[in-house]
Amino acid sequence: xxxxxxxxxxVICKSGTSVKIECRSLDFQATTMFWxxxxxxxxxxxxxxxxEGSKATYEQGVEKDKFLINHASLTLSTLTVTxxxxxxxxxxxxxxxxxxxxxxxxxxxxxx
Amino acid sequence: xxxxxQSQPEMSVQEAETVTLSCTYDTSESxxxxxxxxxPPSRQMILVIRQEAYKQQNATENRFSVNFQKAAKSFSxxxxxxxxxxxxxxxxxxRPYLGGKLIFGQGTELSVKP
Numbered sequence: 001x002x003x004x005x006x007x008x009x010x011v012i013c014k015s016g017t018s019v020k021i022e023c024r025s026l027d028f029q030a031t032t033m034f035w036x037x038x039x040x041x042x043x044x045x046x047x048x049x050x051x052e053g054s055k056a057t058y059e060q061g062v063e064k065d066k067f068l069i070n071h072a073s074l075t076l077s078t079l080t081v082t083x084x085x086x087x088x089x090x091x092x093x094x095x096x097x098x099x100x101x102x103x104x105x106x107x108x109x110x111x112x
Numbered sequence: 113x114x115x116x117x118q119s120q121p122e123m124s125v126q127e128a129e130t131v132t133l134s135c136t137y138d139t140s141e142s143x144x145x146x147x148x149x150x151x152p153p154s155r156q157m158i159l160v161i162r163q164e165a166y167k168q169q170n171a172t173e174n175r176f177s178v179n180f181q182k183a184a185k186s187f188s189x190x191x192x193x194x195x196x197x198x199x200x201x202x203x204x205x206x207r208p209y210l211g212g213k214l215i216f217g218q219g220t221e222l223s224v225k226p
Contacts, residue, residue, distance in 0.1 A: 001159070032211070034213055034214070038155075041201075041219075041221070042218075042219070043203060043216045043217065043218050043219050044157075044203070044214075044216050046213055046214075049213060091155060093155075093157065095157075095214070098211050099145060099207070099211070100145075100147070100159060100162060101147075101157075101159075101205075101207070101214050103156065103157035105154075105155075105156055106155050106156065
């Protein structure tokens with residue numbers, strides 16, 4: 001199957017700083033990518049749909065100014081957590097693919 | 113709006129035995145995709161099996177098979193000859209036929225006893 005690479009796999013940052021997470025489709029083009037957040041023992045919660053060349057579509061309750069999404073090319077989408085706070089600590093996962101979703105490895109964010 | 117429900121938060125199976133994980137969904141669409149994903153402790157999401165709604169035949173992948181009941185909107189996963197490596201969270205998911213976001217169930221945590 002296709003490969004989606006997510007980087008970094010783990011990051012620790014100080015409260016108030018920003019963190020960027022990258023999601024790349026390695027062997028296919030993705031006009032749409034999805035960003036999820038997952039808490040321990042829970043399901044994946046869709047945060048936003050990333051659209052190449054246009055603004056992302058955010059799910060209800062997700063702060064677009066805090067979670068900035070940029071999809072500047074057909075193979076790269078980035079999620080920037082701005083002014084991070086401890087409550088933003090979580091596991092973030094991206095996916096791409098038209099029929100079958102291919103997932104990145106996920107990023108464990110810890111804000112201290 | 114489409115919804116996916118997994119009513120079993122936890123399941124347990126003896127090694128080499130068979131276990132069935134339940135999933136029901138709600139949609140007004142006639143064409144769509146259904147998936148089972150596995151999430152082991154590494155948290156990497158792995159596709160287990162996929163079913164196209166227009167296909168009546170149940171999908172099978174080695175030890176994994178589904179029982180797809182379109183009228184009942186049911187999509188259960190059967191794991192035969194369970195192995196220790198099958199221990200993971202399993203998510204049932206729905207996707208519209210023309211693409212779009214995946215809708216996940218709550219997940220079922222499967223443990224395999226040696």
